[in-house]
Amino acid sequence: MLNKLLRTLFFLLIVRPLVLLGLGLNIRNRMGLPSKGPAVIVANHNSHLDTLVILSLFPLALLPRLRPVAAADYFLRNPLLAWFATKIIGIIPVARSQKGGNPLALSFEALSRDEILIIFPEGSRGTPEELTRFKKGVALISKKHPEVPIIPLFLHGLGKALPRGEAVFVPFFCDVFVGSPQTWEGNKEQFMQQLEEQMAGLAEQGNFPLWD
Template sequence: MIERLIARGCSAAIRILTGARAFWRGCIPSSERRVYYGNHASHGDFVLIWSSLPAALRREVRPVAAAEYWQRDALRRYLIHAVFNGVLIEREAAQRSRDPIECLCEAVDGGGSLILFPEGTRNTEEGVLPFKSGIYHLARNRPELEFVPVWIDNLKRVMPKGKWLPLPLLCTTTFGEPLRLGAGEDKQAFLERTRAALLALSPEQMEAAR
């Protein structure tokens, strides 16, 4: 019960701090199993996407996060496990005790949706880094999954890398059209298509498309 109250408090706090607004451009909220994937610039990214979802869906949506960061101290471990029910991935292959894709498949097989960031690391520059292959391997193992691009705008200015005090700026999350792995679609084609779908939601590309 206390964890649910903390989760609600975190959601309310980030909406207040960022003035977050969610725009559902290509789909509507759904209880279908989905993978929400976004651009990555801050440790607050998954909380913003999670907070942008209707309250009824949040309990079933699990963030995928770096074990190295979230296992550093007791508070982070408590938040990621007890409050957000995260799926922790060890980024260094030599340190892995389990296959990351196996962990993700287990999470969705349990009925949950995921939030992940295919760039694999926080990007301090403009644009989107090339996607890592994990999103493709998840799609290949679970081809029925919907992959929903989510563009996060302004959060890296609100919570710059290495800073803990947020700046008062407005943020938006824009949810695009769900994608699935196509029949016979190879890794490179899927990575390019999912990345292009995410970039298409950026304010610059949406303005150019008008």
């Protein structure tokens, strides 16, 4: 109960003002965002800010249902960070190195509870503002829950504002491109290819300034 209140306050008083003033959002096709769960948001990953921005795209009333899927080995490495990640950010931890059990079991449960998963299939923030190959976990989720819409989201600018390995935040506008929902059609390779193509298409919509 207290954690729930803290989560709401954290997003209302810290994250949203930071996202709106410190960054500023240009959102294309905002109507494409799901208004209720279950759903899966698939986004490219450049910065820790990615999660905060995506969580700010939805009305505060939906906040309890938003669950970013994140690496257990990184976010559960000490008790304080683990509390912050699971209770305040609300992550679903997933084990990157498989040792028995289904690493996606918690994600399946969340979808059954009508929650909205946020997944970064690149697996890591990597080199800022560069798209890398997607890992296949999202296809497994779609296969298990074929009725759930998978919505691609392309983010630009956050890798400039706070890239991996940097502690200094520098304000930059963030562009958000919402793609069209995709559902399971029975083939893993085809599903992943379609998703990657859609993401590349969203990236091409932007007219981004050079960052060299």
